[in-house]
Amino acid sequence: MIIEKQQYFVNELNYIVRSASEKDAKQLADLRLQIDGETEFLDREPGEAFIDQVGFEQLIKRDTENPRNLFLVAEVGDRLVGFSRCEGSQLKRFSHKVEFGVGVLKEFWGYGIGKNLLSESMNWADHNSIKKITLQVLETNEKAIRLYKKLGFEIEGTLIKDKILSDGKFYNTVIMGRIND
Template structure:
């Protein structure tokens, strides 16, 4: 029997800062798949709230939160640069609390990010890095049209200090002439 969850996906706002800090700390403790460690987002709540406001107002940055009630159970982001020559490129990141892995939340968050990017005339390339050992994430990215571009040997370290290979993947959006 499958339990149906009442899930809300929306852009993060400054008042999410405290819950976002709590959630990212937990996610950072649960997996070594992310760059983020057990500290999560290592910022004071007030500074994170200011950054969330900046992200919300930005034309090439977004941060979505997945909520069950008031609890953030996952995040999804696209992060762009202010530098004119690379402002068309955004880096994708998705993180989900371990209790919610395997429920399709990654696909839901990916759909939201891609919709946001495709509606944004400034974005032409989405890139991401993923540890080679994170096969579930790689399958998700490939399902949504991301292609492997390179392997970065020793691109990350595991919790036990061993070196891990990291894949660079990307997806192009919007047609370009010439």
């Protein structure tokens, strides 16, 4: 699915949130790899489940053609600095919901990029008969959990000892959802 691009000016930074296009594929491959190495809040370590340029071209094409999927990027000048995806299921019993995921370069944290990627995704969902958005967040990512709650998400459950981080300890994953009645 495609949305109209939106321009933002936050803390002296101009950026655009728009639908991903196939020409973004190379930058997205590099961006995802860099983001994976900057935080342990995400599922992957650097290089795990790597998606190359061709893989991103295919993913963007599928998401653009699928009315239940949305792939967004955040762009500063000509540089991609973040992305998000909403992915729906092909199964009829789950056709009312999508799962949201997001990543933003650490140097661009604090500019509302993740919040605006999510807000644009919520707006898209609300206007496309999607009744529920779900997401998963590491229990220690308290800032993200506060943001999600502020935007109407509720904690639905916890996956106990779901991840092992670099310190060798287990951490829980919080499952959150937002229902649009």
